[in-house]
Amino acid sequence: MSDFMNAINDLAKEKGIPKQTILETIESALVSAYKKNYGTSAKVRVEMNENTGDVEVLMQKNVVEEVEDESTEISIEEALEIDPRYQVNDVVEYQVTPKDFGRIAAQTAKQVVVQRLREAERGMVFDNYISRQGDLVTGIVQRISNDTIFVSIGNTEGILVAGERAAGERYKVNDRIKAYIMDVRKSAKGPQIFLSRTHPGFIERLFELEVPEIEDGDVVIKSIAREAGSRTKIAVYAEDEDIDPIGACVGQNGSRVRNIVDELWGEKIDITTWDEDPAVLISNVLSPAKVEEVMIDEEERSATVIVPDYQLSLAIGKEGQNVRLAARLCGWKIDIKSHTQYFGEEEEYDDEEYYEHEEHEE
Secondary structure (H helix, E strand, C coil), X not given: CCHHHHHHHHHHHHHCCCHHHHHHHHHXXXXXXHHHHHCCCCEEEEEECCCCCCEEEEEEEEEECCCCCCCCEEEHHHHHHHCCCCCCCCEEEEECCCCCHHHHHHHHHHHHHHHHHHHHHHHHHHHHHHCCCCCEEEEEEEEEECCEEEEEECCEXXXXXXXXXXXXXXXXXXXXXXXXXXXXXXXXXXXXXEEECCCHHHHHHHHXXXXXXXXHCCEXXXXXXXXXXXXXXXXXXXXXXXXXXXXXXXXXXXXXXXXXXXXXXXXXXEEEECCCCHHHHHHHHCXXXXXXXXXXXXXXXXXXXXXXXXXXXXXXCHHHHHHHHHHHHHCCEEEEEEHHHHHCCCCCCCHHHXXXXXXXXX
């Protein structure tokens, strides 16, 4: 095998491009080189021997009764002289390789070949990552420019803009980083892979990574509501009654969820159980607050929730965050009332329970 074909094989392995794609690209470039250097508009085909790397230029002409364009047509009489089996409308093909074509083609086609290979490589990168949209990826911070982080992921670069990461996250060059492939687009400079660490899908993939029961499908994530950098609520469900979906997500001594919290730079995570009964679901998603009663309005898809007076601030959450995330998680409008607000009478509390709650909330 020639040095030329050895170089093609090395290129195919290095770039991850099929050898046949490279050969077809070179053959196409050599057709352009031939037409440019020999000033012809004739139809030609270049054939490259995969073993030796030898190149042949083959002229193609249509067999016709009467020739009107000598560059593309050949008369039936001339065709029969070449081969008595030719008929009108056949295509005659014969070699026209110039003696100096190898040198000229190499000079002229080099730039075209490099460009075509670059395009083929970009196409493969795009096809690879468009199929991985929605996946989790781990990369290395390559550079940072105007709050945009460029992440090395395999043979390309991912883009993580400031708005797609939580405000408290700080990275420097060479840091390892996990992110969610949010979008893949084509551009003049090649494929652009946009990453996110704020997307709810990022949370889902992290749980799949840490919780085998989710990856296996025994535990299903039904809904996620998130305010990145602050708090996430996640509702999980298990068809098998013997499986505790919350316990599976939390892990022994909280090990699984702790790994996720660490990855999220300390973001709080509430894990609740999904239920098809909206009253039960709404009660669940308002955790850690305790709920006395849930009154459902199916038509308005809204609910009035009554909580003990001392649980009101916890149920609503700081700046309304708990109820806001709960409403997004279950897809219902939630109006929270304290027992006194709704019934107009003050409650009596168990002092010990009240103070335990106050300490917990702090």
